[in-house]
Amino acid sequence: MKKDEKVYFYWRKAKNNAMILFSLACVLLALVPLILIFSYTLLQGISSLNIDFFIQMPKPVGESGGGMANALVGTGILLGIGGLIGLPVSIMAGIYLAEYGDNPFAATVRFLADVLSGIPSIVVGVVAYVLVVLPMKHFSALAGGVALAILMIPTVTRTTEEMIRLVPHSFREAGLAIGIPRWKTTLRIILPTALKGITTGILLAIARAAGETAPLLFTALGNRFWSTAIDQPIASLTVFIYDYSKSAFEDWIRQAWGAAFVLIALIFVLSVIFRIVTRSRYAEH
Amino acid sequence: MDVPSDQPQSAGTTQRPAKMVAKDVDAFFGRTQALKKVSLEVATNRVLAIIGPSGCGKSTFLRCLNRMHEVASGTMKGRITLDEEDITSIDEVNLRRRVGMVFQKPNPFPTMSIFDNVAAGLRFNGHHNHKHLAEVVERCLRQAALWDEVKDSLNKSGMSISGGQQQRLCIARTLAVSPEVVLMDEPASALDPLSTAKIEELIYELKQNYTIAIVTHNMQQAARVSDMTAFFYLGELIEIGETKRIFTTPEKRQTEDYITGRFG
Numbered sequence: 001m002k003k004d005e006k007v008y009f010y011w012r013k014a015k016n017n018a019m020i021l022f023s024l025a026c027v028l029l030a031l032v033p034l035i036l037i038f039s040y041t042l043l044q045g046i047s048s049l050n051i052d053f054f055i056q057m058p059k060p061v062g063e064s065g066g067g068m069a070n071a072l073v074g075t076g077i078l079l080g081i082g083g084l085i086g087l088p089v090s091i092m093a094g095i096y097l098a099e100y101g102d103n104p105f106a107a108t109v110r111f112l113a114d115v116l117s118g119i120p121s122i123v124v125g126v127v128a129y130v131l132v133v134l135p136m137k138h139f140s141a142l143a144g145g146v147a148l149a150i151l152m153i154p155t156v157t158r159t160t161e162e163m164i165r166l167v168p169h170s171f172r173e174a175g176l177a178i179g180i181p182r183w184k185t186t187l188r189i190i191l192p193t194a195l196k197g198i199t200t201g202i203l204l205a206i207a208r209a210a211g212e213t214a215p216l217l218f219t220a221l222g223n224r225f226w227s228t229a230i231d232q233p234i235a236s237l238t239v240f241i242y243d244y245s246k247s248a249f250e251d252w253i254r255q256a257w258g259a260a261f262v263l264i265a266l267i268f269v270l271s272v273i274f275r276i277v278t279r280s281r282y283a284e285h
Numbered sequence: 286m287d288v289p290s291d292q293p294q295s296a297g298t299t300q301r302p303a304k305m306v307a308k309d310v311d312a313f314f315g316r317t318q319a320l321k322k323v324s325l326e327v328a329t330n331r332v333l334a335i336i337g338p339s340g341c342g343k344s345t346f347l348r349c350l351n352r353m354h355e356v357a358s359g360t361m362k363g364r365i366t367l368d369e370e371d372i373t374s375i376d377e378v379n380l381r382r383r384v385g386m387v388f389q390k391p392n393p394f395p396t397m398s399i400f401d402n403v404a405a406g407l408r409f410n411g412h413h414n415h416k417h418l419a420e421v422v423e424r425c426l427r428q429a430a431l432w433d434e435v436k437d438s439l440n441k442s443g444m445s446i447s448g449g450q451q452q453r454l455c456i457a458r459t460l461a462v463s464p465e466v467v468l469m470d471e472p473a474s475a476l477d478p479l480s481t482a483k484i485e486e487l488i489y490e491l492k493q494n495y496t497i498a499i500v501t502h503n504m505q506q507a508a509r510v511s512d513m514t515a516f517f518y519l520g521e522l523i524e525i526g527e528t529k530r531i532f533t534t535p536e537k538r539q540t541e542d543y544i545t546g547r548f549g
Contacts, residue, residue: 170392174455176356178406178462179382188409192396 041261048251048258058224064251068259070226074141074235075210077228078220081145082209086152087202093153094160094198099186101161110161117154124150125215133219141227141234144220151212152205159201163194196277203274207267213238237263301328304466304496305350305384310363312345312354319345319359323522325515327466332488332497334511334528336504338543342520343500347468350498351384352377367466382406385464389471391451393443393458400439402454406462421461428494429457430487449480456487460495467491469499473506485510504544508532516540 052067059066093113097106128147133139167190175185191198216222222239223232237259244256303326312320320342327333327350335343348354349361352372365372372380393402401408403422412418422439426432431453435446443454452472459467469488473481481503488497488510501507507514508528515525516539524531524540535541542548 168392170388170390171394173353173356173386173388174392174394174458175405175409177351177353177381177386177388178459179378179385180406180409181378184409189394189396189405193394195396 038264041257041264044254045257045259045261048255049261053255053258057226061249066255068235068237068240068255068262070223071235071237071240071259072262073228074220074223075237077141077230077234078144078148078216078236079206079210081141081230082148082152083202083206085145086149086205087156089149090153090156091160091198093157095164095186095191097157097161098164099182099190110158113154113157116150117158120214121147121151121212122214122217125217125219128215128219136231139219139221139233141220141230141232144216144234144236145230147215147219148209148212151209151215155205155208156198156201159204160194160198163197163201164190166197167193199277200274203270203277207270210267210270211238211263213242217242237266301331303327304329304368305498306366306369307346307349308364308366310346310349310361310365312342312349312359312361314345314357314359319520320349320361321520322363323517323520325522325525327496327498328513329496330492330494331512332492332499332510334507334514335498335500335517336502336507336514336543337517337523338548339502341517343517344470346517347386347470347498347500350466350468351381351386353381353386382410382462383464384466384468385459385462386468386470387452387456387459387472390475391448391455393451393454395442395444397443398440399435399443399446399454402443403457403461405458410462422457425457425460426454428460428491429453430483430490431457447480449476449483452476452480452484453487456484456491460491464495466496466498469497471500471502474502481506504532516543518543 052065054067054072055069056065056067057069093109097110100106101110125147127150128143132143132146136143171189171193172185175189176182180189216236216239220236220239221233222243223235227234241256241259241263244252244259247253247256305327307326308324310320310323311318323342323346325333335346337343345354345359348357348359349365350372354361355377367375367380367383372384375383393399394405397405400419400422403425404418407418407421423432423436426435431450434450435441435454438445443451446454452475456467456472473484476484485506488499491497492512499507499510511528513525514528514531516523516531516535516537518539524535524537526536531540532544535544
């Protein structure tokens with residue numbers, strides 16, 4: 001190599017390595033908060049993690065011990081109500097956008113869904129407050145569920161639409177060409193084919209809803225006692241964390257850390273499930 | 286079974302009554318005109334091959350025959366009849382049960398077993414008697430010359446078999462709703478030569494019971510399987526006639542150029 005070429009060669013190598021180092025540094029930087037949150041929560045919360053924490057009720061103020069069984073069940077019920085209301089609406093809406101959405105109305109809906117998914121969750125809570133809490137005249141699990149449903153609808157609608165659009169047109173044609181009516185082709189052939197992708201979207205939406213506090217504060221409110229009635233205020237993990245973390249009792253603050261860890265673990269487990277589901281989608285072909 | 290080019294099949298072709306008749310068919314996708322004044326007949330229990338270079342409108346014409354062009358928002362002018370009934374006056378779902386279609390790329394339903402794929406057309410139209418479905422599935426898989434290869438794995442995914450088998454599965458699926466006409470859009474172009482030979486044998490068998498129209502890029506295939514051949518060019522029907530005659534003494538210069546490989 002001539003001298004000029006050599007200089008150029010090393011200069012190019014150096015730039016390349018600088019690029020790799022820079023991106024790697026950014027990746028590590030992005031990982032720092034995640035690792036800090038996870039480890040710090042575990043460290044602070046681990047002392048309150050025991051069987052009692054999961055199956056016991058909160059103890060009266062001043063007594064130590066107790067658990068958050070009601071909050072765990074409450075979060076489950078809230079997600080259940082949210083899913084029951086939100087998922088059918090969003091899946092059907094997604095089907096409409098994908099299969100019949102070639103018009104200005106659908107384009108508007110698509111745009112509004114994107115806007116809705118960017119609205120702060122506390123605003124969604126206010127909406128649920130006006131829609132459900134005011135007419136019922138008290139806070140309730142139902143109101144919390146409605147708030148979570150409104151949060152789920154835009155993302156699940158758009159995921160459903162995208163997943164249905166990914167189903168090759170040839171399957172649609174195959175169904176129509178053997179005399180299966182359009183609606184049945186959509187429901188019995190296209191939807192099952194897209195189901196795994198849609199499930200992923202649903203799990204992500206549920207994971208997000210599970211971590212919401214703001215929309216629950218003035219809808220489901222929270223409850224120190226055992227309640228599974230949907231027309232009564234209900235406890236949830238996030239509100240439990242919120243209440244306990246701002247209390248003056250050391251034991252409560254410790255329990256808030258524990259609940260936070262449980263919540264993160266819950267979302268983690270959901271994400272792992274969604275990973276497994278998506279992986280099997282590719283393994284099939 | 287040999288590919289039957291030497292069988293006495295072409296005798297009397299023109300005397301057969303027409304199953305489908307197209308008269309002055311124009312087809313459009315948006316402003317693009319894909320077909321210009323196409324008129325031809327598809328004879329009962331005969332095989333019509335449609336040949337021509339890419340983009341000549343042959344697939345579009347095939348799709349017009351069971352109104353699948355509407356799925357791609359195409360429009361049609363002119364008149365097509367099935368047993369002398371205008372196909373635009375037949376409900377499109379019923380029309381497609383009578384005029385089935387097999388596509389270029391094998392497209393078995395990915396979430397269904399082999400059995401369910403064949404049964405789909407009947408099951409989604411309200412037939413749930415398992416014994417009846419099992420009979421139809423076996424009959425159609427036999428007709429599609431696939432039964433012996435899959436009879437022990439009917440519960441396996443329709444995607445788990447080879448491409449050639451998938452295409453025969455799609456043919457069986459089409460036959461299950463008892464169509465009168467079967468349209469095939471380059472059914473063997475994605476397959477290896479052995480699978481292609483099997484599909485061609487199958488087409489010969491099927492014309493005992495069905496009227497068939499097949500679009501193909503493969504001239505030898507057209508010569509082997511069809512009784513009549515139509516040559517399309519730039520959206521127009523240039524020439525139609527008995528296959529033997531088209532390939533030996535074409536009347537039009539363009540036809541001759543195409544089949545001798547001078548263009549296309």
